[in-house]
Amino acid sequence: MNLLKLTWKNIVHKPMNTMLSIVLLSFGIGIISLMLLLKKQLGEKFDRNIKDIDFVLAAKGSPLQSILANVYHVDAPTGNIKVSEARRIIKNPMVEKAIPLAYGDNFQKFRIVGTNADYPNHYGCVVSDGKMFEQPFEATLGSEVARETQLKVGDTFTSTHGYDNAAEDDPEAHHHDKPFKIVGILEKSGSAIDNLILTTVETTWMVHEHGEQLTEEPHVHEEGDTTHIHDEEEPDREMTAYLILKRNKGAFGMLSKQTENTTMQLANVAVENSRLMNNFGIGLSTVTGIAIVITLLSFISIFISLFNSLKERKYELALMRTMGASRITLFRLLLQEGVVLVLLGYAAGIVLSRIGLNILGTMLEDSFKYDIKEMGIIPDELILLAVTLTVGVLASLLPAIKALRMDISKTLSNA
Amino acid sequence: MLRTQQLKFEYPEGNSFEFPDIQCGNNEHLLILGESGKGKTTLLHLLAGMLKPTSGDVVINETKTSLLAGSAMDKFRGNQIGIIFQTAHFVDSLSVIDNLILPQFLSGKIIEREKAKSILNRLNLSDKLNVKPGKLSVGEQQRVAIARAVINHPTLILADEPTSALDDLNAKEVIDLLEEQAKLTGASLIIVTHDKRLKDRFFKQVTL
Numbered sequence A: 001m002n003l004l005k006l007t008w009k010n011i012v013h014k015p016m017n018t019m020l021s022i023v024l025l026s027f028g029i030g031i032i033s034l035m036l037l038l039k040k041q042l043g044e045k046f047d048r049n050i051k052d053i054d055f056v057l058a059a060k061g062s063p064l065q066s067i068l069a070n071v072y073h074v075d076a077p078t079g080n081i082k083v084s085e086a087r088r089i090i091k092n093p094m095v096e097k098a099i100p101l102a103y104g105d106n107f108q109k110f111r112i113v114g115t116n117a118d119y120p121n122h123y124g125c126v127v128s129d130g131k132m133f134e135q136p137f138e139a140t141l142g143s144e145v146a147r148e149t150q151l152k153v154g155d156t157f158t159s160t161h162g163y164d165n166a167a168e169d170d171p172e173a174h175h176h177d178k179p180f181k182i183v184g185i186l187e188k189s190g191s192a193i194d195n196l197i198l199t200t201v202e203t204t205w206m207v208h209e210h211g212e213q214l215t216e217e218p219h220v221h222e223e224g225d226t227t228h229i230h231d232e233e234e235p236d237r238e239m240t241a242y243l244i245l246k247r248n249k250g251a252f253g254m255l256s257k258q259t260e261n262t263t264m265q266l267a268n269v270a271v272e273n274s275r276l277m278n279n280f281g282i283g284l285s286t287v288t289g290i291a292i293v294i295t296l297l298s299f300i301s302i303f304i305s306l307f308n309s310l311k312e313r314k315y316e317l318a319l320m321r322t323m324g325a326s327r328i329t330l331f332r333l334l335l336q337e338g339v340v341l342v343l344l345g346y347a348a349g350i351v352l353s354r355i356g357l358n359i360l361g362t363m364l365e366d367s368f369k370y371d372i373k374e375m376g377i378i379p380d381e382l383i384l385l386a387v388t389l390t391v392g393v394l395a396s397l398l399p400a401i402k403a404l405r406m407d408i409s410k411t412l413s414n415a
Numbered sequence B: 001m002l003r004t005q006q007l008k009f010e011y012p013e014g015n016s017f018e019f020p021d022i023q024c025g026n027n028e029h030l031l032i033l034g035e036s037g038k039g040k041t042t043l044l045h046l047l048a049g050m051l052k053p054t055s056g057d058v059v060i061n062e063t064k065t066s067l068l069a070g071s072a073m074d075k076f077r078g079n080q081i082g083i084i085f086q087t088a089h090f091v092d093s094l095s096v097i098d099n100l101i102l103p104q105f106l107s108g109k110i111i112e113r114e115k116a117k118s119i120l121n122r123l124n125l126s127d128k129l130n131v132k133p134g135k136l137s138v139g140e141q142q143r144v145a146i147a148r149a150v151i152n153h154p155t156l157i158l159a160d161e162p163t164s165a166l167d168d169l170n171a172k173e174v175i176d177l178l179e180e181q182a183k184l185t186g187a188s189l190i191i192v193t194h195d196k197r198l199k200d201r202f203f204k205q206v207t208l
Helices: A003-013 A015-050 A063-072 A083-090 A118-122 A143-149 A201-209 A251-258 A269-312 A314-322 A327-368 A379-404 A408-413 B040-047 B070-080 B096-106 B113-122 B138-150 B168-185 B196-201
Strands: A055-059 A095-107 A110-115 A127-130 A138-141 A180-186 A196-200 A241-246 A264-268 B002-010 B016-018 B029-033 B055-060 B081-084 B156-160 B188-193 B204-207
Touching: A003 A015, A003 A327, A015 A063, A015 A269, A015 A327, A015 A379, A055 A063, A055 A083, A055 A251, A063 A241, A063 A264, A063 A269, A083 A095, A083 A241, A083 A251, A083 A264, A095 A118, A095 A201, A110 A118, A110 A143, A110 A201, A138 A143, A143 A180, A180 A196, A196 A201, A241 A251, A251 A264, A264 A269, A269 A314, A269 A327, A269 A379, A314 A327, A314 A408, A327 A379, A327 B070, A408 B040, B002 B040, B029 B196, B040 B055, B040 B156, B040 B188, B070 B081, B081 B138, B096 B113, B096 B138, B113 B138, B138 B156, B138 B168, B156 B168, B168 B188, B168 B196
Parallel strands: A110 A196, A138 A180, B029 B188, B029 B204, B081 B156, B156 B188
Antiparallel strands: A055 A241, A055 A264, A095 A110, A095 A241, A127 A180, A138 A196, B002 B016, B002 B055
């Protein structure tokens, strides 16, 4: 026998009295914790993808879309830009570095990106097997691509036209016959590169601009490209986007000015990202707000159930005093009941949020290839625990004080 | 063992009681008789230290309990006094055996489960060990209450109308048990009642 056992017996004696409190609390805590997890996981994911990239130079369109397409790789690109035009901007002394990205094909819905070694290097990607692509039609696979396709160094594959989502029944979708050779596989970096197939920019150009020469079948360009000039001397090459790192402050305004009267636009990653997080944040805060209301209701419910049980049990509490229990013992007993209830609700809530995150994670992985599963307790949840415990103690304080101040003679005379 | 001196108690609402001096020696059994409204329960609560007298003293084993404060009184009561109430109350969430060891735990004594079992055996309740007290009959409940009152080997057993809710058969059984247990533990026994059935059973009586 100890006080904790007594507390536990009292809680399980009439489970219905406390069931509502625990269910409410676990849902409230579960949703709040899920929001905290999502915010942390997606925030980290975003940060890993942004990784100091300041601007995206891409075709005119929605700036947010050009960030989503070229930094996060979750949306369609806004179109193509001309290398000759882009050169004026990327050669500007305010530009520290410009990483080229050329989309065109996909393999089993994984985007094939024509770029140079700067791209994986910028994200700190390390080749785990083989080497980095160097020659046309050499490909280096992101870790997820390698895991899902089971392709290995030395294997070959042929690409499908379109940057992604090319369904089998899409008439636009056709295969290019010239095979890619896998020369390397990257280590997992946690960024979008994990889901990309990297090759040289020239490869993308060769597949598309000289597609007619490489393949026998007619080649239709999705973009309805009419300026498809085959100038052998200075071919007007196209690029999907450049990821730009600035050299000095104020570069955005100056560089942006240079895109006027062109088909290009410069998107500011920080601005677009905060817009994205804001939109996303409104959703998160709404859900969190609802969860906080549920949690508050659960505290009221705990308060009421403790108060009712105090009424029901006042004789036995008085009786415990006649058996030698002090006022403080009864105070602790009631307080402990509140705390144990709150801890039960919190634990159930944390389990619920893990289940929720795994379900959401599976959904996100299918549609965005985003891996957000996490089982550990994050620091914000410890703060949540502290807040929950504090409010739990406050909710049981009044019943506990009533037990402390009880007149045992009066209580037992009316028995 | 126990004596009171000019014991007086006044309720805040105005009811006031003056009690005759009471003496009860070691191993003595004392019956305090009184009609309703004579302050029987008040007297018992004063003797048990659950109420503080307005004036006068209660002395138990040479300790002036009327001077003990708060938790010291709770501790003294837990160690020295066993109390039986008119209707038996229990901690509903605990089984009969756990209710029996509760006084040991609450008064800070070593928990002796075997001792609790042997007392229940003597009271013919050995088959009710793990039953919740709410499932017992009134007579059985009163017997468990007696077992609980004697488990800490009190020097004083106080009983408030222990028989008034019981029929003749059960009443006799309960009083027999009370006397037997008091003798076994060597405790003094004070019964406060208006139950005339008990009049002939006790040699020492005080009428309020």
